[in-house]
Amino acid sequence: MMMKKTYLAALAAAVMGGALALPAAAQEAAASAAASGAASAAAPAASAAAAASVASAAAAPASEPASAAAHRAAGRVAVVNGQPIPLSRMEAVEAQVKAQAERMGRPTPEINREKMTEDLIMREIFMQEVKKKGVEGTPEAQTKMAMARESVLIGVLLENYQRDNPVTDEEARAEYDRFVESQKPEAGAKEYKASHILVETEDEAKDVVQRLKKGEKFEDIAKRDSKDPGSGSRGGDLGWASPKAYVAEFSEAMQKLEKGAMTDAPIKSQFGWHIIRLDDVRDAQAPQLPEFDKVKPQIVRHLQDKKIGDYQKSLREAAKVE
Numbered sequence: 001m002m003m004k005k006t007y008l009a010a011l012a013a014a015v016m017g018g019a020l021a022l023p024a025a026a027q028e029a030a031a032s033a034a035a036s037g038a039a040s041a042a043a044p045a046a047s048a049a050a051a052a053s054v055a056s057a058a059a060a061p062a063s064e065p066a067s068a069a070a071h072r073a074a075g076r077v078a079v080v081n082g083q084p085i086p087l088s089r090m091e092a093v094e095a096q097v098k099a100q101a102e103r104m105g106r107p108t109p110e111i112n113r114e115k116m117t118e119d120l121i122m123r124e125i126f127m128q129e130v131k132k133k134g135v136e137g138t139p140e141a142q143t144k145m146a147m148a149r150e151s152v153l154i155g156v157l158l159e160n161y162q163r164d165n166p167v168t169d170e171e172a173r174a175e176y177d178r179f180v181e182s183q184k185p186e187a188g189a190k191e192y193k194a195s196h197i198l199v200e201t202e203d204e205a206k207d208v209v210q211r212l213k214k215g216e217k218f219e220d221i222a223k224r225d226s227k228d229p230g231s232g233s234r235g236g237d238l239g240w241a242s243p244k245a246y247v248a249e250f251s252e253a254m255q256k257l258e259k260g261a262m263t264d265a266p267i268k269s270q271f272g273w274h275i276i277r278l279d280d281v282r283d284a285q286a287p288q289l290p291e292f293d294k295v296k297p298q299i300v301r302h303l304q305d306k307k308i309g310d311y312q313k314s315l316r317e318a319a320k321v322e
Helices: 007-017 026-037 048-057 066-073 087-103 114-134 139-164 169-182 202-213 220-224 250-254 292-318
Strands: 075-080 083-086 190-199 237-241 268-269 272-283
Touching: 026 075, 066 075, 066 114, 075 087, 075 114, 083 087, 087 114, 087 272, 139 292, 169 292, 190 202, 190 220, 190 250, 202 220, 250 268, 250 272
Parallel strands: none
Antiparallel strands: 075 083, 190 237, 190 272, 268 272
């Protein structure tokens, strides 16, 4: 059971982990698009089959057969029932794989052209069957194609905006510096090194208190009986943390303890019942953060998302809606 939120967890949420989501307005637009069956307006749309092609293209690389090389030399991927698949389709998927990797701040994966070729062949077979069955002319297909068209065009609009309004190195550095500054402790702030034993009921907690008073070791009980698997395996040790990292009930009880002391009565929180021991106190220290260059891609992505969100908000505010 996790109850402590460390500074590094905050960094992961705010800078490193790709968890830097679009602003609320952009999230709402994406949710609305998904509910209507359209792809998210926050990224270029693609059909399910195209998405599968992109995913499979990044699978383990395979050597290109001689026949495939011959087709490529002729400007095609393959010929299906007499119909050539132009090489431009494969190139478009490869570009999509690269663009997706860039958006995620990851290195471009190796392309498995053999798998991609099979995917494109299957798509061509499906499309030939679509024509044979007259699927394209059905009302269902027309409605979905119109929605997909809107999503593709919106995606291109946002891509163009992102291209014309890139995140500068200065902006990325300023965002990193802002976050680093926000992690500096306040003057006089303290950090606490605490241990706890977490159980489900008050009766269990009272029993633990009595066992401790009779001489059982705190660490042994924590390893055996604590419901917090993270700290329990370490004898209850929660490490160094700011009081703000804990739920209020825990934090308040911990700060009242003298160094080396333990709560006389169990403390109840949303997680259960705690027996808390304060092991040490020190002046708060700034967390060790990764260097700018190591998190720059994630920061750039975050700022790109923010710019798109701000652009979307400005368009909405300027629109006359009746």
